[in-house]
Amino acid sequence: MAQPRISAYLPPDIDPTKAPLAFGRRALPKLNEELQSPELLTQQRALMALCDLVHDPEKVYQAIALGFLNNLKTLLVHHDQTVRQKTTEVLSIVALHSIGRKGLIQSGVISALTGLLDDPVDICRKNTHRIFDMMAKLPEGAGGILQAGLISPLILKLKTELDEIQELILDTLSNCLRVEVSEALAAGAVTVLKEKLSHPSTAIRSKAAWVLLEISSHAEGKIAVCKEGVIPVLVSLLEDIQPEVQVNATGALMFAAVTPQGRSSAMGAEAIPPLLKLVAEETSKARLNAIKTLTLLAELPEGRQTLLDHRDTFQRCLDDPSEAVQRAAQIAITVIEWKP
C-alpha cells in the first residue's frame, strides 16, 4: 500500500552498475562527458548505460553526430579490462547499424582496433572480431580492413585462437578476400586453411571451405591452391555428412577446376563419383555447384568419357525447381556431348 513515508530502499528497476540517464536529448551529451571523466567508476557506468542505448538506431545517429567514436577510440587502449570490454561491445553493436558502419569507417576505428587483437581478455578479442566481421560485409569496410594490413595478423591468429573467434575470423577473411587475395597468399593462407579443413567442428570446416572458394576465384589463388595440393582434401570433404561443408567444398572445387592443372589434379583425386552422388540427390544444396564442377571436368577427354555414361543424371536435373540448376544442367549436357 502506498505510504507517505519515503522508503529507504532504492526503486526496484534501478541498476547500480549503470549511470543514470539524463532526460531526452541530454542523455547522450551527458554520457559523452562522463566518458571523459578521470574517475574509473564513472567511465564504467557510462559505458554500461551506453551499451543499452545503442540498440536504437536514432541514438546511434545522434551518438555519431556528437563524436562519440573518438572518445571510444581513446578508451580502447584503457588499462582496465571492463572498460575495454564494454567499449568493444558498444562498437560491435554500433557496427550492426549501417550508419554506425559508415561512421566507423570515417573515424578510422579499424586501425585503432588492430592493437586489440592481442588483448588478454577473450571477450574483448571476440567483440573486436565481431566488429571486423560486420565491417567486412561492406565493400568499403573490406577495403578498409585490407588497407589497414590486417590480413596477415588475422591469418596468424587463425592458428592460435579459440574456435568461436576462428569462425568470426574466417567470415571476415572470406569477405575481404573476395576483393584482393595477394596479401593473404603471401602470408600462407592456403596452408592454414588446409589444416582447418580437417577440423572437428562443422562450422569451421564449412567456413574454411568458403574462404578457399573465395581465394580460388582469383587467378593467383587458383595457382596457389593447386600447388598446395588442397584439391584432394576438398574431394574428401565432398563425402562429409554436413550439407554446409559439402556446398562450400564443391564451390571451392568448382573454382579450382577452372585451370587445367586444377582439372587434372581433380581428375587424379577421383572427384567424379562423389560429385555425381551430389548431383543425384534431389534436395542437396550443393547440386548447382556440383553440376558446374562436373561441367568443368567434362572438358577433359577422360572426364567426358566417364560422364557420357551418366547423362541421365543430368537429364533429371532439368526438372529441378531452381532455374539456375536447370540452366547449369543444360550447359553440362552440351559440354558432355560436344565433339571436337
Place this chain on the structure above:
Amino acid sequence: MVPTMVPIRAPELDVPYSFCSQPRSLHPRPKYREQANAAETEKGPRRYGNIMIDPRVVRGNALSLRLLPESTQPSTPEVKKQKKAQKKLQARKLTQEQIRPGTPEPVEGREHVHVQTELYLEEISDRIIEVDGECQTDEFLDRPPTPLFIPAKTGKDVATQIEEGELFDFDIEVKPILEVLIGKTVEQALLEVMEEEELAQLWSHQRAFAELRNAEFAELQRLEEQDRRIREEKERRRLEHLEKLRKQKETAEKVAARAFAQRYLADLIPSVFNNLHDRGFFYDPIERDIETEFLPWLMSEVEETLQKKVLGRMMLDSLIRMVVEKRLDEFSRPPPSDQTAAPVEEPGATDAAPQVSGEADAADQPVAEE
C-alpha cells in the same frame, strides 16, 4: 601537572574579613581588545554585566576543582616569575615549620613514643579514610516512540460497505488495460521476431545470391578458360601453319636452287677441265719437258747457227764490200773495162744464194742506218 595547592592559612579571628581584591561588579566583557582599551578610558555610565551569562564565571559542579585561569590577560614573564617566587616562599615556610622540633631528643636507652591521651583512641593516619562511593545514572534509553495519539472518540459511528460487483466489474474493467499491456508486449515481441526473421531471410537471400553469383562466376571463368584455350589452340595452329608454309617455301626454293645449280654446274667440270686444259694445267710431262727445255735449247741452237750464218754472211758482205771498194778504188783509175768485171762479179755473188743479196741489202741497210 600538579595542580597548584590552595595555601592553608590559620584563620585570623580578630581581623575583619578582607579580600584579595574588593568585590566589584564587572563590566561586560568586551568582544575585542581595542574595545577593552576604549572601555577603560571612557568613564561614561557604568553598565554592569550580567554574571549569569558572563563566560568568566565558573558554572557547573561546585565540588569539582575547576580553577579559573589566573587572569584574563596572558601572563607576562614578570608576572610568572613573581608567582613562582611566591610559591617558593610558601613551600619554604611549610618545610621550615615541619623541621622545627616540638619535643627534646630522647635520653639514651629510651625511646619516645607518640601516645594518645584522649578518652577514646583515635586512629591517626596520614591518609584520610576514604570510601569511594559511586553513583551512576542508567544508560540513556532512546526516546520511546510516541504512542499513537488516538483522540478520544467523538461523533457517531457510521459504517459503509462496498459489496462485490457494486463499484465496478473487475473482469470488464480490466479488459482494456490487459489488452493494452498484453498487446504492447506481444507487439514488441512480434517486432523482435519479425526483425530476426527479416535478418535471417536477408542472410539466406544473400547466401543464395552469393551461391548464384559464384556459380555464374565459375561459369564465366570456365567459358573464359575455354575461350582462352581455343584461342591459344587457334594461335598455335596458325603459327604451325605459317611455319609449315614457310618451310614449304624454303624447301621449294632449295629444290629450285639445287636444280638450277646442278644444271649450271653440270658442265662445270668439263668446262673447268677444258679451261685448265686450255691453260695448260694438264700437261704431258714429257711434252712439257720437251717444250720447256728441248725446244728452247733447239731454238737457241738454231739461233746460234743462224747467227753464225749471219755472221758468216756479214763477214762475207764485208769482205765483198772491202773487195768491191778496193776494186772500186782500183778501178776508178783505170778505164771502164773494170765496170764489166764488177757486174760479172755481182751475179757470181748472187749465185751463192739469193739470200746473200738480201743479206747484202740487209747488211747495207744496217750499215746505212749506222
